[in-house]
Amino acid sequence: MAKTAGKKSVTRTGKASAKAPRRARQSAAKAAPPASQRVDFFKLVPKPRFVGKPVKRKEDVRLITGAGHYVDDLRLADMLHVEILRSPHAHARIVSMEVEEARKASGVVGVFAYKEISSLCGDVPLAHPGIPDLKVPHHPVLADGEVNFVGEPAAAVVAESRYAARDAVDLIRVEYEPLPAVVDPEKALAPDAPKVHKELADNLSFSWEVKGGDLDEAFKKADRIIQQRVRSQRLIPCALETRGVIAQYLTGEEQLTVWTSTQIPHILRTQLSGMLKLPESKVRVVAPEVGGGFGSKLNVYAEEGLLSALARLVAPRPVKWIETRRENMAATTHGRDQIGELSIAACADGTVLGVKHDCIADIGAYHQLFTAIIPTLTGLMLAGSYRFPAARTTLKGVFTNKMPTDAYRGAGRPEATFIIERIMDLVAAEFNLDPVEVRRKNFARKFPFSTPTGLAYDTGDYEKALNQALKLADYQGRRARQAKARDEGRLVGIGLSTYVEICSMGPSKGMAAGGWESATVRVSPTGSVEVLTGTCAHGQGQETVFAQITADVLGIEMDQVKVQRGDTGNVPWGVGTFGSRATAVGGTAVFEAARRVLEKMKKVAAAALGASAAQAARVQIKNGKFWAGKKSLSFAEVAFQAHRGLVIPEGETPGLEATYFFEPGNFTFPFGAHICQVEVDRDTGEVSIQGYWAVDDCGKPMNPLLIDGQVHGGIAQGLGQALYEEAVYDESGQLLTGTLMDYAVPKATHMPWLHCERTETPTDVNPLGVKGVGEAGTIGSTPAIVNAVIDALRPLGIKHLDMPLRPEKVWRAIKKAAAAP
Amino acid sequence: MIPVAFDYHRPRTLEEAVDILRQYGDEAKVLAGGHSLIPALKLRLAAPKVVVDISRLPGLSEVRRSGSGLSIGAGVTHHQLMVDPLIAKLCPLIARTAPEIGDVQVRNLGTLVGSICHADPAADWPAPLLALEAQVVIVGPEGERTLHINEFIEGMLTTRLAGHEIVREVVIPRAYPASCAYKKIRQSASGFAIAGVAVQLEKKNRKCSSIAIGVTGVAQRAFRARLIEKSLQGAELDEKTIAQAARQVTEEVNDFLSDLHASAAYRAALAQVLVQRAVLAALAA
């Protein structure tokens, strides 16, 4: 996640206002290595056999046939099982806890609460966002006398079976003294509001600001100032695989191994070592198959620390905990939950001059890893794809008695895009302009483009994507047909969003935990190739893309390449998979490492073939062979020679392996245009999607099939936010949407047919020219759908509705509009 | 899934099943499709000592002719009701309701009888079954008894069924014509009905000679919209008449349900809209 303030961050410039853009731009320009020094992928491999092709996913055979191994599929000898007692209260003091009965129950090995664990495991950590005066409460892995949200772990039972553990949880008697809970973040800021954390002065965890440009001027010059309040509701990420942890501590070897469903094994290893006060060398983290994360596994969780501590207590027996869906909904990080008050300075021709955005982020009861950072991304991305000169976001992060929020697909950018794309439509409605024209009027057109918030967009051609989408959707014809439908009294709406987002996180100076990525490419004596990546795919298909890149660079087949990830025991170091960074940053590392292996192989081949200096300089690979002059060696023969050690070229060492740490010079900024048509049922408020068209630009496409997959899934989740999903807590802090029978993730039947196309605007930030596409669909779709619904309701005078646009909300708005004079 | 431990029985005959239930009474639970019971077991909201699986009892998974109507066995799944030719012929309303339930997996395992035994106020089946005057055939240690569906379902999650009884079948006493429809608004998470309306009507010379309207999802239990039926009986069914009659739905119920998915006012409005739409659709069918 992008770091947002502090000494070297990108946003210091933003914060420092007027000078910011230039400095950010300079740093971006400086960071991109001079073209002369860089070997671009498509220069090295002008006619790739795999990259750019719709290659089927390598991982699918095992995943689809159920042959992959997730945490729950791992069964270690002598394994014990853990079940967790969780708070039923949003806020309560633990008066007493009786565990004797549970301890004596059959099969139970032990029952543990804070006092048994606290000496072994410290607080749940956060990546410090560099926000001054950030208030961080005590966040133990098991509640220390007080519980602060429904689902907070209060005690753990270790038993011979999961059933015995679960039965014993029911035997623990806790006496709670309920305390007043704060649920509404705005009310939480009132001076007399109950406090979530008694040790803190109030519920304000942090304030932050980013601004640039001359706001006063903008608001003075504006023809009109439009005010709007917008909400990005609280969402539950709902990865298909819930979380799960196995931990084992081998006393003799002094080695802790933690198998966990995570997106960031290396960061987790570092953090666990801190929590457990074990040197990192004694901690190994393994992420087996990970069944989705969407940011919810981009974290360090209480349970990961807890299981590690329990493993030490029952060493050397391994302990296993598998999260139930209900736990997942209550106690895995939630997403979004921001309220924004917008002031928009706009001209009658549709030009936006400036935007003020006062944001309250409901962060829940604690800080998780990136809790504070996510909403700052909203502020940073507030300019969207537009060139209005002035913008300001003030942000208040507020504690409430709910599950903490953190990254969820898009992480800060869906919120920003929702705001800015609603703004474009609000402006269009205000001056009765076509929303397409308002966007055209405001598009950024010169790149690198400096935003008033201090970012430097790498490359882009927003109008091209928009034009292609308009054509794809037959926008003109559609508008004409809409007019006709309106005449018939039907509520048909067309909405669009022309988003830009921030990806391939990122340059280390803009990241809280390092923004580089590592890769090792290693060739065995028999010529089989291993790629070790520090990224940690959890559904994206990186195994396929990295094999495509490696196979193309080395001139071999994809099935000769085995991609390994997720194990700190064999991957040298890494940052992880999030922020649509894996291909752009991790893929580049793979490319660079493979290129180095290739260079060495060429030298080894030349030496082994006894090539002349001139021939050695022109070794080529053709048909899987290394050619020096008229003589050739196969890939495997070269690999063997490198290991055999008899013909080591000058200046080289034996072996065939390269590791590369790629540090990107900037973020990348993918963009696109999404268009949606809906019809609203006047009598029931139901929204039906009649068509969906998306043109996305993620730079150079590595694998169109995977891009489509990412876009489709992303749109599904964005559609979920627009129409269905909302984590609902009642006024006492009870989570009412605690199962999938009440929390509405979109299902196959909710999905419209998606018409997806691409434009290609390569980035210069990395030698692949690739930007990232993991979140684009989520970011682009939500505002397109909401804009379509509001457009449908426009004849009734409705200008805005908060998400999710559930039938009843729409129905009420229609009724209210009908009743209005 | 980590329910409380239970014993699992899979009797081979209905008699054997009844016998097990007689032994354990309220401690036992019948398992049919399991799509309501198993979630409750997993959450430990239900913790029976004994589970009696009747899903494979011989003869229960059939739709049969029964007099001039038909009988739906306790093992018959929602999916079977979608595709069964006898149902399509004799009782098309059932065939039109079945595809509206849940999703493919739910329809493949869940049963009509299981649904009415569970008596979820948001379930779909009670609406058409009320409209069709269905009879519920119950067997127990003391023998057999039959209850009208309206008596069988008492209220939210409660029926007249005793702990040691099993529903053997649901009987639709006669054949019905194709002029029928089921319309529902789904709760977007579960797919259950926020409101559902089943209409079965019969026409004579453009006039409605008989009409039955079952409404589900909007109140503690499903009900027949008697006032509306009365207004439409014998009337010529044009849009205006139907719309006017549908308005009376608010008088049919004292308390419309209100929950996080839909308020009472919204449910009342939906019921009205769906009555109109279902009657129109039944006319057109």
Place this chain on the structure above:
Amino acid sequence: MIEFKGSHIISRSRQELWPILQDPAVLKRCIPGCEELVLNGEHLYDVRLKVGFGMIKGSFQGTVQLTNMVEPERYVLNIKAEGRTGFAHGTTRIQLLPHPSPAATEIRFESHLQVGGMIASVGARLCQGAARMLAEQFFRELEKCLRN
């Protein structure tokens, strides 16, 4: 938060009804699923309940306390119950109003119940109905008691 109110006409005068409504034996019979009700302080009872709707059953332990008593007009029933599947805390204001027909009373009640834990997060949509049914059951039983 579950909020609901209702009223019920009982064919007894307020004066007659008042002591009946405080009688532990009556309360035990009428409170749905009540397995145990023991006096444990002034108008304070320890209770054990087994509440069920169809297959869904839960055991609860807690207290029922009567406060703000103004004979024979009104009182407040404070309920606290906890079980493995969750908890319910709340108050029910009860008003006894004279009814036009002789020797009859209208009992009006207004409940505010806070439900928490599992039952809130998986059964929110059913809680309101459940509470209503429990109230109805209470009055049905009360009428039965009075008949005998």
